[in-house]
Amino acid sequence: MKSIETVPQNYILKQLPKATAFVDKNYSIVDASDSWLHLFNFKWEDLSGKSILNVFTDHEQLTKTKLKEYLDSNKRKKIQHVQVTKEDETWYESILTPWFDEKENVVGTILQSENISKRIEKELELKRTKILLKAKSEVAKVGSWEYDLISQKLSWCDQTKKIHEVPKSFVPTVSQGIDFYKQGYSRNKVSMLFHKILEDGTPYSQRLIIITAKGEEKWVEAGGKAMKKNGEIVKIIGTFQDINDQVIAEKKTKESEQLLSTLIDNLPINVYIKDKESRKLLVNKTECEYIGTNAKNLIGKSDFDLYDKKIAQISRDEDLEVMRSLKPMVGVETINIKKDGSSTNFLTSKIPLINSNGEAYGLIGMSMDITHIKEKEDELRNLINITAIQNKKLTNFAHIVSHNLRSHTANFSMLLDFLIHEKEEKEKDRIMTMLTHASDNLLDTLENLNDVVAISTNVNIDKKPLNLKESILKVQQNLAAFLEKNKVEFVNHVPNKLSVLSVPAYLESIVLNLVTNAVKYSNPKRNPLITLRAKKQDNSVVLSVEDNGLGIDLNKYGGKIFGMYKTFHNKKDARGLGLYIIKNQIEAMGGSITVNSEVGKGTTFNVYFNEEDK
Amino acid sequence: MKKINSLYIIDDDPIAIFGIKKMLKLKVECNDIKAFENGKMALDDLKGRIEYGDGIPEVIFLDINMPIMDGWEFLEELLNLNIEEKVIINVITSSIDPSDYQKWNHFRLNSIHHLNFRNKPIYKIEVTDVSLAS
Numbered sequence: 001m002k003s004i005e006t007v008p009q010n011y012i013l014k015q016l017p018k019a020t021a022f023v024d025k026n027y028s029i030v031d032a033s034d035s036w037l038h039l040f041n042f043k044w045e046d047l048s049g050k051s052i053l054n055v056f057t058d059h060e061q062l063t064k065t066k067l068k069e070y071l072d073s074n075k076r077k078k079i080q081h082v083q084v085t086k087e088d089e090t091w092y093e094s095i096l097t098p099w100f101d102e103k104e105n106v107v108g109t110i111l112q113s114e115n116i117s118k119r120i121e122k123e124l125e126l127k128r129t130k131i132l133l134k135a136k137s138e139v140a141k142v143g144s145w146e147y148d149l150i151s152q153k154l155s156w157c158d159q160t161k162k163i164h165e166v167p168k169s170f171v172p173t174v175s176q177g178i179d180f181y182k183q184g185y186s187r188n189k190v191s192m193l194f195h196k197i198l199e200d201g202t203p204y205s206q207r208l209i210i211i212t213a214k215g216e217e218k219w220v221e222a223g224g225k226a227m228k229k230n231g232e233i234v235k236i237i238g239t240f241q242d243i244n245d246q247v248i249a250e251k252k253t254k255e256s257e258q259l260l261s262t263l264i265d266n267l268p269i270n271v272y273i274k275d276k277e278s279r280k281l282l283v284n285k286t287e288c289e290y291i292g293t294n295a296k297n298l299i300g301k302s303d304f305d306l307y308d309k310k311i312a313q314i315s316r317d318e319d320l321e322v323m324r325s326l327k328p329m330v331g332v333e334t335i336n337i338k339k340d341g342s343s344t345n346f347l348t349s350k351i352p353l354i355n356s357n358g359e360a361y362g363l364i365g366m367s368m369d370i371t372h373i374k375e376k377e378d379e380l381r382n383l384i385n386i387t388a389i390q391n392k393k394l395t396n397f398a399h400i401v402s403h404n405l406r407s408h409t410a411n412f413s414m415l416l417d418f419l420i421h422e423k424e425e426k427e428k429d430r431i432m433t434m435l436t437h438a439s440d441n442l443l444d445t446l447e448n449l450n451d452v453v454a455i456s457t458n459v460n461i462d463k464k465p466l467n468l469k470e471s472i473l474k475v476q477q478n479l480a481a482f483l484e485k486n487k488v489e490f491v492n493h494v495p496n497k498l499s500v501l502s503v504p505a506y507l508e509s510i511v512l513n514l515v516t517n518a519v520k521y522s523n524p525k526r527n528p529l530i531t532l533r534a535k536k537q538d539n540s541v542v543l544s545v546e547d548n549g550l551g552i553d554l555n556k557y558g559g560k561i562f563g564m565y566k567t568f569h570n571k572k573d574a575r576g577l578g579l580y581i582i583k584n585q586i587e588a589m590g591g592s593i594t595v596n597s598e599v600g601k602g603t604t605f606n607v608y609f610n611e612e613d614k
Numbered sequence: 615m616k617k618i619n620s621l622y623i624i625d626d627d628p629i630a631i632f633g634i635k636k637m638l639k640l641k642v643e644c645n646d647i648k649a650f651e652n653g654k655m656a657l658d659d660l661k662g663r664i665e666y667g668d669g670i671p672e673v674i675f676l677d678i679n680m681p682i683m684d685g686w687e688f689l690e691e692l693l694n695l696n697i698e699e700k701v702i703i704n705v706i707t708s709s710i711d712p713s714d715y716q717k718w719n720h721f722r723l724n725s726i727h728h729l730n731f732r733n734k735p736i737y738k739i740e741v742t743d744v745s746l747a748s
Contacts, residue, residue, distance in 0.1 A: 410734030
């Protein structure tokens with residue numbers, strides 16, 4: 001029995017730099033280089049004469065049967081095999097070559113092995129990178145291109161072709177590539193850049209427009225970089241990115257931003273944005289014009305810096321409430337008073353600005369100047385009031401007129417009817433006299449009505465300051481004969497320097513009527529005593545005319561005393577018009593008249609002249 | 615000819631009084647026609663008649679718009695006198711104010727007297743103005 005002995009390594013083989021092992025036809029390891037032993041971490045003592053089939057037990061691709069098969073085939077073979085341990089895996093490549101003797105007989109197999117783990121790793125890495133790049137370029141729509149200066153060939157990657165909307169089979173030339181750029185700026189620019197990079201290698205990155213093969217206009221970002229070899233430019237590589245969506249979105253954003261800012265700036269409404277402390281962050285043109293300064297001076301200012309303190313506090317309270325409740329304040333009428341005291345009516349809305357946490361970080365305010373509208377509204381309301389009063393007066397007046405005119409026409413009608421049927425001459429004369437009377441009465445009435453109309457329609461009256469005492473004296477002089485005849489004692493207690501705002505003719509009419517009334521309705525048992533007094537009271541001057549005459553039963557006639565054609569005494573010259581006229585005159589000037597009276601004692605009329613010139 | 619004991623005409627317009635008197639002559643036989651220029655004078659006279667037991671006027675022609683005391687005030691006072699005899703009262707007015715008609719209707723419904731409403735001008739006295747409907 002042949003004992004297994006360790007055959008020493010052949011010294012030459014031992015030193016082979018390439019890891020090599022020799023296996024005979026019985027699969028026994030005959031010899032191996034140190035490098036081979038080292039590669040697999042073997043010891044010669046453990047391997048010498050052993051079967052190779054038992055050596056690679058932990059190599060997946062080199063099971064006993066497989067290895068046996070390889071060795072038996074007697075053909076050159078390249079096998080990649082991996083040794084898997086707990087922590088690691090190591091890749092190897094072994095080349096199996098038949099081993100010939102001098103007579104070209106196969107005597108075994110030569111095994112040359114190599115650790116290829118690093119290579120495999122790199123291959124994997126490259127594969128991964130390529131996949132990643134492809135995915136990335138697809139997602140980002142970034143393509144690439146390459147121009148070889150030596151072969152003068154341009155190549156595009158699939159993504160670049162996709163952006164150009166050309167088939168994958170398309171092979172571009174430089175001039176074709178440039179022709180894809182839109183005529184004009186884009187094409188000129190890219191030609192220039194490409195020329196420049198070829199000349200001195202200046203890299204570029206530019207946003208330009210291409211027209212794709214399908215005729216679509218597209219924004220792209222084209223970039224190029226020169227690759228040098230021995231100082232010479234040999235290659236240009238570049239990127240080609242579809243940025244159409246991005247550019248269009250940017251353009252749109254820019255446009256809408258521009259639109260918005262133009263809109264806000266030119267709105268005829270004060271627009272402002274305030275922060276939590278009610279300081280202005282943004283103001284539009286109208287707001288600047290209202291405050292009378294530019295936006296730079298307004299930013300950071302609060303209402304307290306700009307407006308009356310009280311008003312600023314109201315505004316601040318509104319701001320706080322809007323930011324606290326997160327509820328907009330819409331269309332509230334506000335008044336703003338600037339530090340110089342000028343006030344403006346606004347229709348104000350305040351809308352809270354809410355961050356992603358649902359908290360207010362400020363507000364947008366919009367205020368429309370409605371001062372004008374407000375004034376118009378007040379004016380209108382005033383006019384409506386005046387109109388309503390005038391209307392009531394007119395209706396009343398119309399009834400009076402129609403009644404008065406009707407009573408005369410009724411008389412005419414009746415008398416004429418009599419006249420037609422009357423046969424007696426004497427009676428006819430009587431009727432004729434009556435008709436003449438009726439005619440005179442009608443004329444009188446018309447004249448009276450004329451006086452009344454003259455006041456009622458006189459809306460725009462011209463009031464002047466008049467010395468009251470002098471005006472009364474003038475009336476007194478005009479009435480001198482009348483007063484003397486009636487033995488009137490006339491007492492004028494009006495202060496010398498007191499003036500009233502009145503239409504001169506009206507003041508005369510008022511004094512004249514009140515004085516003549518006092519005389520007309522004087523008590524036959526005593527001489528008339530007329531006392532005039534006047535004083536300032538609030539916004540009025542009060543003129544009182546007191547008499548010691550018959551007096552009027554105000555319980556009975558109080559409501560009618562200033563009515564038209566109302567007389568309360570059996571006096572022949574009572575026309576029942578004087579008080580009606582002066583009441584209208586006084587009211588036309590914004591004043592009023594009152595009466596106190598006691599039957600048998602006398603009457604006092606108080607005239608209130610409105611001293612507010614309106 | 616209708617015979618009437620006494621009759622009042624209350625109007626501040628002498629032409630109206632003249633006219634009514636003239637028209638009455640054709641319809642009525644009355645020796646006691648009295649004219650007053652306002653309600654107050656008529657009322658005073660009426661009160662005197664009641665005091666002295668003289669007859670109440672059977673027919674009254676009453677104007678509305680008068681100084682001192684107008685037609686409505688006179689009517690008010692008349693109703694306060696609680697006269698038991700039914701009096702024919704002809705309210706005669708040139709007013710076209712609807713409120714006057716409403717006032718008349720109010721008095722008509724609230725008194726025992728016979729109230730007529732006539733708008734001026736009037737050309738003749740109707741039978742109903744001077745006699746109660748049978």
